[in-house]
Amino acid sequence: MLDEMSKSLVDGNMPDVKRLTEEFLEQGVKPEVIVNKGLIPGMDIVGIRFKKKEISVPEVLMSARAMHASLEILKPLLSRSDMKPLGVIAIGTVKGDIHDIGKNLVAMMLEGAGFHVIDVGIDVPSERFVEIVRTKKPDILGLSALLNATLSSMKDVIKALESVRLRGDVKVMVGGAPVTQNFADEIGADAYAEDAREAVVKAKEILGIK
Numbered sequence: 001m002l003d004e005m006s007k008s009l010v011d012g013n014m015p016d017v018k019r020l021t022e023e024f025l026e027q028g029v030k031p032e033v034i035v036n037k038g039l040i041p042g043m044d045i046v047g048i049r050f051k052k053k054e055i056s057v058p059e060v061l062m063s064a065r066a067m068h069a070s071l072e073i074l075k076p077l078l079s080r081s082d083m084k085p086l087g088v089i090a091i092g093t094v095k096g097d098i099h100d101i102g103k104n105l106v107a108m109m110l111e112g113a114g115f116h117v118i119d120v121g122i123d124v125p126s127e128r129f130v131e132i133v134r135t136k137k138p139d140i141l142g143l144s145a146l147l148n149a150t151l152s153s154m155k156d157v158i159k160a161l162e163s164v165r166l167r168g169d170v171k172v173m174v175g176g177a178p179v180t181q182n183f184a185d186e187i188g189a190d191a192y193a194e195d196a197r198e199a200v201v202k203a204k205e206i207l208g209i210k
């Protein structure tokens with residue numbers, strides 16, 4: 001049945017994903033099982049197909065929308081159950097850049113994996129990221145960039161954190177199509193992930209979560 005959910009998610013069939021979420025809950029399936037065995041495997045397939053260019057952005061969006069609909073039902077139950085958030089992650093697209101599809105996918109996968117996610121939005125100036133780190137004290141700051149021209153904004157955020165002595169208080173994880181591990185090392189980020197699934201793995205890794 002959970003395979004059926006993954007399949008509906010891959011098809012971007014929001015009504016079916018919602019219906020199955022409700023049916024599973026009625027049958028007593030734990031919300032975290034629905035996330036880990038239904039939603040995440042489904043989004044994995046979506047990620048792989050997108051990479052192989054078998055599907056395009058609108059299809060990815062349909063699947064992401066279906067996943068979101070299910071998470072909307074599950075979120076209150078996940079936070080009420082014995083699942084303490086694994087950590088707090090603030091994530092945003094850097095200044096000059098309005099692409100947010102990838103960022104939203106990463107945010108959803110992290111939420112699904114049990115992190116509390118603060119979405120800082122798009123075209124976010126360094127000062128705003130600094131303010132978020134100061135006031136919300138996230139464990140990780142996630143930065144997304146899709147344009148070559150906005151890669152430098154990632155460096156600006158790290159510099160801005162350093163200049164107000166907050167760099168040591170937060171781990172910085174970067175991603176987006178033009179971002180590479182080399183670039184992440186060059187600007188002094190703590191982690192880089194190629195896609196949403198790897199983002200979850202890296203987030204756990206830098207926080208020392210097994």
Ligand code: B12
Binds near residue numbers: 145
């Ligand atoms: C959709 C899209 C748009 C939409 C964005 C809608 C939205 N709400 O996001 C619109 C039409 C608005 C748009 C505008 C522009 N776009 Co555009 N766009 C794209 C497109 C087609 C898809 C991007 C996308 O969503 N991919 C799907 C997601 C799932 O993949 P992803 O973003 O890479 O994210 C994954 C990973 O990178 C990673 N990841 C992403 N963020 C993060 C963050 C963290 C912390 C981590 C760990 C991981 C991570 O995980 C994600 C999930 O697996 C790409 C081309 C392409 N096929 O990639 C061009 C593209 C990115 N755009 C491009 C350009 C040039 C523009 C414009 C400048 C066009 C123009 N002349 O106006 C404007 C920019 C405006 C601005 N200031 O930002 C170029 C960029 C070239 C470059 N490298 O500099 C591209 C590559 C197209 C091209 N071939 O020329 N665009």
